Amino acid sequence: MRQLNRPNYNPLDIFLLCVGEVADEDEKNNYLENTDQITDSVVEFDSAATAKNWFALPRVGRGDPEVVIRGTLTKRALVDLYGKYLVGGEEAREVYDELLVSSDGKCPFCGGIGQVHTVDHYLPKSNFPVYSVLPDNLVPCCRDCNTGKMASFATTQHDQTLHPYLDPPSFFTERWVGATVRRTDPITVEFSCSPPNEWSELDNRRARAHFDQYDLARRYRIQAGAELARVIDLRKKSLRNLTPEDFAAYLWENADSDAYDINGWNRTMYWALARTAWFQTANFNEPASYLEPALVA
Numbered sequence: 001m002r003q004l005n006r007p008n009y010n011p012l013d014i015f016l017l018c019v020g021e022v023a024d025e026d027e028k029n030n031y032l033e034n035t036d037q038i039t040d041s042v043v044e045f046d047s048a049a050t051a052k053n054w055f056a057l058p059r060v061g062r063g064d065p066e067v068v069i070r071g072t073l074t075k076r077a078l079v080d081l082y083g084k085y086l087v088g089g090e091e092a093r094e095v096y097d098e099l100l101v102s103s104d105g106k107c108p109f110c111g112g113i114g115q116v117h118t119v120d121h122y123l124p125k126s127n128f129p130v131y132s133v134l135p136d137n138l139v140p141c142c143r144d145c146n147t148g149k150m151a152s153f154a155t156t157q158h159d160q161t162l163h164p165y166l167d168p169p170s171f172f173t174e175r176w177v178g179a180t181v182r183r184t185d186p187i188t189v190e191f192s193c194s195p196p197n198e199w200s201e202l203d204n205r206r207a208r209a210h211f212d213q214y215d216l217a218r219r220y221r222i223q224a225g226a227e228l229a230r231v232i233d234l235r236k237k238s239l240r241n242l243t244p245e246d247f248a249a250y251l252w253e254n255a256d257s258d259a260y261d262i263n264g265w266n267r268t269m270y271w272a273l274a275r276t277a278w279f280q281t282a283n284f285n286e287p288a289s290y291l292e293p294a295l296v297a
């Protein structure tokens, strides 16, 4: 989970840039006549961001593209602003491309697993079409996070996932993902959501919602499996002469590396390994020395 800088665009400029891509004069005028509606919607989104209650913004049901959302703007017209004119436009497309590269290619939602592939609507455009081209609602995202989100947008405040631009730094700088190393064959790392005790109930539950909705326990475990096999291989070869203390220091070095997200799978895995004494003393050539007794034939 990475915090990103808010996109440095005036929302109304982006709306007008998209409208500038519209060829049909009547269609274009319809957008322009509703400029005040868009301005109002930006104010509403901003106050929801301050109160952290995006879920309470007016939503529409899926389906019926001709339903009127604001002024004389239909759902179709609002969704087209994104698909036809921002993504499909020429000048406006440059903004989309800038958003895509704004996180150095790393997906901010999944702790360093995925590469950025698309732009995600924090509030889905099918339910919140009036924010379809609002920069604060457009976040670079990997394919798995974009398609795999367990639910459509939250219906309560504590089910809201984390917003990489608009949530406070504590979510991105304090450790709230934990892990346990299991003496299974092969050794596995189990990840869990465990925010600091002093966090508010709301922050605690939002971190959990994020962890669950992006399926991070399962996705982290898969990533960690391959890296852990590599660490064990190193310990059997080039790191074989390190004392347990020096091996622990090596693990801590990785656990403290700022190159990775503090709550990403990588740092969390090393953090758990560095805190697991049996892992540092294990002889990986003799599984009986560290596996659960029941697993040793």
Ligand SMILES: [Zn+2]
Pocket: 107, 108, 109, 110, 111, 113, 114, 141, 142, 143, 144, 145, 146
């Ligand atoms: Zn992702």
